[in-house]
Amino acid sequence: xxxxxxxxxxxxxxxxxxxxxxxxxxxxxxxxxxxxxxxxxxxxxxxxxxxxxxxxxxxxxxxxxxxxxxxxxxxxxxxxxxxxxxxxxxxxxxxxxxxxxxxxxxxxxxxxxxxxxxxxxxxxxxxxxxxxxxxxxxxxxxxxxxxxxxxxxxxxxxxxxxxxxxxxxxxxxxxxxxxxxxxxxxxxxxxxxxxxxxxxxxxxxxxxxxxxxxxxxxxxxxxxxxxxxxxxxxxxxxxxxxxxxxxxxxxxxxxxxxxxxxxxxxxxxxxxxxxxxxxxxxxxxxxxxxxxxxxxxxxxxxxxxxxxxxxxxxxxxxxxxxxxxxxxxxxxxxxxxxxxxxxxxxxxxxxxxxxxxxxxxxxxxxxxxxxxxxxxxxxxxxxxxxxxxxxxxxxxxxxxxxxxxxxxxxxxxxxxxxxxxxxxxxxxxxxxxxxxxxxxxxxxxxxxxxxxxxxxxxxxxxxxxxxxxxxxxxxxxxxxxxxxxxxxxxxxxxxxxxxxxxxxxxxxxxxxxxxxxxxxxxxxxxxxxxxxxxxxxxxxxxxxxxxxxxxxxxxxxxxxxxxxxxxxxxxxxxxxx
Amino acid sequence: xxxxxxxxxxxxxxxxxxxxxxxxxxxxxxxxxxxxxxxxxxxxxxxxxxxxxxxxxxxxxxxxxxxxxxxxxxxxxxxxxxxxxxxxxxxxxxxxxxxxxxxxxxxxxxxxxxxxxxxxxxxxxxxxxxxxxxxxxxxxxxxxxxxxxxxxxxxxxxxxxxxxxxxxxxxxxxxxxxxxxxxxxxxxxx
Numbered sequence: 001x002x003x004x005x006x007x008x009x010x011x012x013x014x015x016x017x018x019x020x021x022x023x024x025x026x027x028x029x030x031x032x033x034x035x036x037x038x039x040x041x042x043x044x045x046x047x048x049x050x051x052x053x054x055x056x057x058x059x060x061x062x063x064x065x066x067x068x069x070x071x072x073x074x075x076x077x078x079x080x081x082x083x084x085x086x087x088x089x090x091x092x093x094x095x096x097x098x099x100x101x102x103x104x105x106x107x108x109x110x111x112x113x114x115x116x117x118x119x120x121x122x123x124x125x126x127x128x129x130x131x132x133x134x135x136x137x138x139x140x141x142x143x144x145x146x147x148x149x150x151x152x153x154x155x156x157x158x159x160x161x162x163x164x165x166x167x168x169x170x171x172x173x174x175x176x177x178x179x180x181x182x183x184x185x186x187x188x189x190x191x192x193x194x195x196x197x198x199x200x201x202x203x204x205x206x207x208x209x210x211x212x213x214x215x216x217x218x219x220x221x222x223x224x225x226x227x228x229x230x231x232x233x234x235x236x237x238x239x240x241x242x243x244x245x246x247x248x249x250x251x252x253x254x255x256x257x258x259x260x261x262x263x264x265x266x267x268x269x270x271x272x273x274x275x276x277x278x279x280x281x282x283x284x285x286x287x288x289x290x291x292x293x294x295x296x297x298x299x300x301x302x303x304x305x306x307x308x309x310x311x312x313x314x315x316x317x318x319x320x321x322x323x324x325x326x327x328x329x330x331x332x333x334x335x336x337x338x339x340x341x342x343x344x345x346x347x348x349x350x351x352x353x354x355x356x357x358x359x360x361x362x363x364x365x366x367x368x369x370x371x372x373x374x375x376x377x378x379x380x381x382x383x384x385x386x387x388x389x390x391x392x393x394x395x396x397x398x399x400x401x402x403x404x405x406x407x408x409x410x411x412x413x414x415x416x417x418x419x420x421x422x423x424x425x426x427x428x429x430x431x432x433x434x435x436x437x438x439x440x441x442x443x444x445x446x447x448x449x450x451x452x453x454x455x456x457x458x459x460x461x462x463x464x465x466x467x468x469x470x471x472x473x474x475x476x477x478x479x480x481x482x483x484x485x486x487x488x489x490x491x492x493x494x495x496x497x498x499x500x501x502x503x504x505x506x507x508x509x510x511x512x513x514x515x516x517x518x519x520x521x522x523x524x525x526x527x528x529x530x531x532x533x534x535x536x537x538x539x540x541x542x543x544x545x546x547x548x549x550x551x552x553x554x555x556x557x558x559x560x561x562x563x564x565x566x567x568x569x570x571x572x573x574x575x576x577x
Numbered sequence: 578x579x580x581x582x583x584x585x586x587x588x589x590x591x592x593x594x595x596x597x598x599x600x601x602x603x604x605x606x607x608x609x610x611x612x613x614x615x616x617x618x619x620x621x622x623x624x625x626x627x628x629x630x631x632x633x634x635x636x637x638x639x640x641x642x643x644x645x646x647x648x649x650x651x652x653x654x655x656x657x658x659x660x661x662x663x664x665x666x667x668x669x670x671x672x673x674x675x676x677x678x679x680x681x682x683x684x685x686x687x688x689x690x691x692x693x694x695x696x697x698x699x700x701x702x703x704x705x706x707x708x709x710x711x712x713x714x715x716x717x718x719x720x721x722x723x724x725x726x727x728x729x730x731x732x733x734x735x736x737x738x739x740x741x742x743x744x745x746x747x748x749x750x751x752x753x754x755x756x757x758x759x760x761x762x763x764x765x766x767x
Binding site: 002003004006029030032033108109132161164165166167168240243244246247313314315326327328329330331332333334335336337338339340341342343368371374375376446448537540543544545547548549557558559560 | 587588589597600601604609610611612613614615616621622623624635636637638639641642643644654655656657658660661662663665676677678679680681682683684685686687688689690691692695696698699700701709718719
């Protein structure tokens with residue numbers, strides 16, 4: 001039966017069919033589902049690693065051991081894993097090793113809009129870019145073959161619209177050739193200067209071989225594709241931009257579709273450009289292909305006519321290339337924005353309200369709780385990257401020791417394990433009176449509920465070792481560890497206050513499972529007793545989406561309320577029942 | 578047939594499941610189908626949109642301004658927000674439910690009055706569905722999405738009712754099937 005595959009699901013199917021044996025990843029939108037789907041195949045050893053660097057090193061080890069291996073991450077995750085990437089490019093592989101990176105043009109769920117193609121060029125690692133789910137599956141299998149053919153890791157680059165779109169993909173049986181033999185080979189696998197010098201020569205030759213492949217064999221096997229229609233307009237594109245161009249221009253243009261975006265061919269592009277009157281490069285984010293064309297003396301139209309920011313679309317392409325504008329209807333009402341918010345019943349809400357009462361500066365981190373920056377809570381001062389809340393707080397306190405008494409860091413359980421714990425070790429070792437609050441909601445929340453080393457379950461939901469955050473904090477040298485329940489506002493406020501007042505660093509664990517977890521039992525929805533409600537709006541200071549004012553009285557939406565009772569602690573008139 | 582359908586609503590309302598049911602039904606009818614979803618941060622109570630496109634061959638998975646044949650809106654303000662995406666002869670099917678966005682909760686803005694009238698005045702063909710009470714009657718307020726799928730199904734004669742029911746069965750857990758079938762019928766029989 002035909003089936004619609006999510007792009008990420010199709011990659012997982014490709015892993016299965018290619019005989020991949022080991023998958024290790026850290027969740028990150030829009031890459032997360034690849035590994036979740038991979039974990040549904042019993043033939044694959046799948047895991048959530050503590051961070052992307054660990055994940056890539058696991059994949060490297062598995063490859064050396066002779067297993068086809070894989071790791072997935074979002075674009076900023078590749079920053080974390082960049083260290084193993086650049087040197088794995090030198091060592092090459094034993095069995096095929098594939099790395100997936102998912103970029104997020106338009107920043108649907110990211111803190112920046114970086115273009116991962118630069119990593120392929122920087123590390124001289126071959127990179128493929130599929131444009132729909134069928135190619136996600138096919139390119140994953142090709143990536144393993146190319147990895148083994150050229151003795152290199154191969155990167156698959158997705159963007160949000162490919163990762164999170166569904167389309168049809170044909171499936172096949174799994175082919176598993178077993179473990180490849182491992183032979184000890186220090187010249188290949190031990191990257192000390194003497195060996196690495198030799199390997200660098202190999203890498204440069206490999207790139208030349210790959211360019212030759214992209215010019216010829218890749219065209220014959222359809223990885224790079226030339227489609228001639230009308231030659232008035234020529235389009236050079238890869239990934240989702242190819243689909244947008246097909247939608248906008250159809251047969252009114254000819255196409256050079258680049259399935260391999262590193263390395264790029266030269267002659268293939270030159271010959272295509274020579275056939276067409278006007279040549280456009282359609283690529284989201286940076287002028288990566290465009291720069292390559294210009295460097296090789298090929299005249300193209302690119303970012304001057306388009307944009308370095310956000311996503312492309314069929315209408316943008318139709319507008320720029322064909323001058324076509326679409327008329328559209330507009331409703332004549334004030335369209336109030338609807339930004340994302342902390343969910344009704346979210347345990348982070350009580351924590352942020354307590355911080356607001358304490359009027360502290362908050363060093364923030366990456367996760368659902370980043371939304372604590374938004375009004376009416378407005379309680380985050382900085383957000384940079386995974387783990388930065390802890391290290392940046394130490395930096396602030398080192399610069400201004402007085403600051404330590406009136407500032408905290410907030411970091412989720414998963415993010416703390418990812419890269420917060422190293423910052424905490426720094427606090428203990430280099431002694432600032434920093435207060436780090438770990439928001440332990442027993443899950444990796446923002447990416448859609450993945451297990452992590454603190455939850456006591458592995459990726460398949462089976463029992464696993466659970467890191468004790470209390471014991472870990474004490475082991476690195478933090479003696480003052482306090483646990484609070486963020487549904488209890490008074491307890492939470494007191495706990496943080498005592499940590500701030502005490503001498504020495506402290507860890508406060510704000511512990512309450514995510515309200516959306518299926519295992520969490522909820523109280524019945526609360527109701528406002530309109531007779532008791534004095535319309536003071538105290539209950540609205542916590543920014544709960546279930547509370548609104550109707551006809552001058554507070555009202556609670558029963559479809560959203562989970563009965564957490566945080567709002568009722570704020571009502572001085574006992575009107576919330 | 579080429580059709581572009583947008584499902585819009587508030588994160589948490591179940592728009593993703595609705596788009597999966599729709600995608601499965603259209604695929605079963607023999608069309609090429611592409612569905613584009615939103616995951617991650619925008620899901621947390623924000624404005625969400627899913628695109629479903631079908632035809633003989635579909636290239637782009639997204640829908641742009643002026644391109645949608647149907648906008649299925651789970652909430653009034655969201656219908657107005659995405660109205661620009663409707664074709665001149667397109668149809669809006671809108672749940673009458675209102676959910677206050679945070680600026681309204683905080684008192685920084687008012688929820689606009691007369692949203693549905695304004696959508697009609699803009700020239701759109703509008704059908705309203707009072708889906709929440711129907712979902713509650715079917716067994717849970719969470720079934721609003723399936724009531725609305727039912728309401729949309731009767732606007733798409735090219736897909737048979739049997740196909741819809743099959744798609745529904747393959748998309749919801751067995752223990753909630755009966756409840757969801759009831760919710761679907763309520764929307765379908767409006």
